[in-house]
């Protein structure tokens with residue numbers, strides 16, 4: 339009932355030529371968009387070129403945005419501008435943004451509201467560090483991130499939100515959570531959303547992220563709570579991205 343999503347997060351990778359090469363390589367090989375939503379989240383200067391060439395089955399996303407309409411925020415990009423460019427999705431609160439650019443639960447909440455107001459589909463990231471996992475506080479930490487991110491949002495808004503559970507210790511490390519562990523935490527996130535916002539929680543897509551590879555995607559997607567994946571490293575090569583989006587073939 340929840341349409342799966344496979345989203346690539348290119349981070350600060352690829353030149354324009356490399357990005358276009360990727361787009362041309364995947365353009366006519368994407369799966370049916372009714373069966374699966376596919377997204378590539380690219381660096382801001384590449385977005386326009388990608389949007390113009392994305393084809394019908396691949397959507398383009400940004401990796402961050404500012405929470406204000408406009409203003410004196412040197413270097414930042416507004417949601418409105420992303421929307422105008424034809425971008426459909428935006429990652430909010432990625433752990434790298436939280437760690438290196440001081441994004442907080444409060445700013446995540448503001449960005450989330452701004453994305454929804456503008457008509458972008460937000461992919462909101464949460465996830466615990468290794469210390470938190472080892473101290474047995476994963477559920478408490480992640481559900482608190484969810485409470486704060488979703489503050490003041492009503493049930494209607496919730497349906498448009500995508501959540502990505504990305505344990506920080508699994509990002510870019512090759513150490514993925516097991517499918518069962520990821521399913522358990524995502525189940526806890528959904529139960530928490532249900533307690534906060536009601537049955538709409540059953541409609542919210544919750545993705546797993548952290549060292550997802552073509553070899554692990556099937557196992558993850560077989561889990562009942564996992565609705566897709568946010569993929570960094572393995573989304574950079576067109577061949578590997580195609581394997582990921584065709585996991586069910």
Ligand code: PGA
Pocket residue numbers: 347504508509510511512547548549550568569570571572
């Ligand atoms: P990774 O990155 O797949 O390279 O671990 C995932 C992410 O940061 O979104």
